[in-house]
Amino acid sequence: MIPSQLKNTSANVQPKNLKSYLLSKGWVAEGEVLGQATIWHRPEENYYDFEVIQPKSADVNGYVQRVVDAVIEIASFEERDALKVLKDINNFFSDSVKIRVVHSDVEEGTIPIEDGVLLIEKSRDLLAATTLSTFCKKAYFTGQRNAEAQSFIKQLRLGQTEVGSFIVNLIAPIPEIVNSQLDQDEMSVTRAVTNNLSRSLVALGNGLESYEKSESVFEFESIIQNGVSANLCDALVGLSGFSKSRAFTISICRAGIEADTQELPTQFSFFPQQVPTLELASAFYKGNYVIKSYEAFGVVSKMTHLPDDDFGEITVRSSIRGVEKNVSVQLPLENYWQAVHAHESSEVVSCKGSLSVTAKSAKLIEPYEFKIVGKQL
Numbered sequence: 001m002i003p004s005q006l007k008n009t010s011a012n013v014q015p016k017n018l019k020s021y022l023l024s025k026g027w028v029a030e031g032e033v034l035g036q037a038t039i040w041h042r043p044e045e046n047y048y049d050f051e052v053i054q055p056k057s058a059d060v061n062g063y064v065q066r067v068v069d070a071v072i073e074i075a076s077f078e079e080r081d082a083l084k085v086l087k088d089i090n091n092f093f094s095d096s097v098k099i100r101v102v103h104s105d106v107e108e109g110t111i112p113i114e115d116g117v118l119l120i121e122k123s124r125d126l127l128a129a130t131t132l133s134t135f136c137k138k139a140y141f142t143g144q145r146n147a148e149a150q151s152f153i154k155q156l157r158l159g160q161t162e163v164g165s166f167i168v169n170l171i172a173p174i175p176e177i178v179n180s181q182l183d184q185d186e187m188s189v190t191r192a193v194t195n196n197l198s199r200s201l202v203a204l205g206n207g208l209e210s211y212e213k214s215e216s217v218f219e220f221e222s223i224i225q226n227g228v229s230a231n232l233c234d235a236l237v238g239l240s241g242f243s244k245s246r247a248f249t250i251s252i253c254r255a256g257i258e259a260d261t262q263e264l265p266t267q268f269s270f271f272p273q274q275v276p277t278l279e280l281a282s283a284f285y286k287g288n289y290v291i292k293s294y295e296a297f298g299v300v301s302k303m304t305h306l307p308d309d310d311f312g313e314i315t316v317r318s319s320i321r322g323v324e325k326n327v328s329v330q331l332p333l334e335n336y337w338q339a340v341h342a343h344e345s346s347e348v349v350s351c352k353g354s355l356s357v358t359a360k361s362a363k364l365i366e367p368y369e370f371k372i373v374g375k376q377l
Helices: 004-010 015-024 063-078 082-090 113-135 147-154 189-214 222-226 230-239 272-285 333-344
Strands: 028-033 037-041 051-055 094-102 166-173 247-253 267-270 289-304 311-320 323-332 347-357 362-375
Touching: 004 063, 004 082, 015 051, 015 063, 015 082, 051 063, 063 082, 094 113, 094 189, 113 147, 113 166, 113 189, 113 230, 147 189, 166 189, 189 222, 189 230, 189 247, 189 267, 189 272, 230 272, 272 289, 289 323, 289 333, 289 362, 311 333, 311 347, 323 333, 323 347, 333 347, 333 362
Parallel strands: 323 362
Antiparallel strands: 028 037, 037 051, 094 166, 094 247, 247 267, 289 311, 289 347, 311 323, 347 362
């Protein structure tokens, strides 16, 4: 008995996909059946008995059954599951990215409509972020996308959803002439993007593990060069749903038309408990983060005190990761007046605390151990 999923999916197979798959796997065409089908055999003497009848048109009577028979024969020769063979045939001219969400409210293959819309939107954003970082590595992409990235994003297709929790298919076609046009060490834009996605997710996974051990946001800095960005992190957070409670997997399927010797991972899993760290990484890439146990050290450049306040605020020119910036510090009046005198005599001050950094400001939180260091050298 033929599984219904195999039969239903076989209906989507295009004749050119089956033919191209057979050619790519070394099958040899050795005749026709009434001009409506091609007969294929293995070239190896020991495997010559394997025979595939490939319909030349989808209009042939019994087309679906003929495709099913062909897939079963190919799977038998390759010693693989027939559904996996069928997937490779269907994807022969396209790389694809499948996003599967896992939660109790999607077990029947449906999803709340608002979350479904968000899932598709963030799936698109995932590939948009990956496309942008394929052409240029940056912590955060803003503004208009470059023409090359925009062109690739426009060619993406949304495939048929699949049962199995809830699965979204994003399809990225590869030109059929790609192999004849590219040199051996080159690749199509599509493959460059999907390979970049794999490298980005590997690097991000390593970054998440490193942060868990060190609790330092700077663990995320080095992986920018691997294609990780705020945009990528935001897309992944969105895939967990509005409530940020869904686990999800990302699977990358590579087209058979383009040979690729790189052995990159193709499946990645994310869990709800990782969402806060992804949000923290995104904030870091946007210039918003906290440095624990920071010491502001420099001259006082600005002072502010209102008559009715029991505190004053100073601004210290201090180095933050090698760049001198203005750091605001709120001090009790005793320390504030000390800072005023230090300013008048051009003396350096220091103060410890947690430094909250944004793209436009830096502020020392819960300051302690304020002191005057002495004259600037």
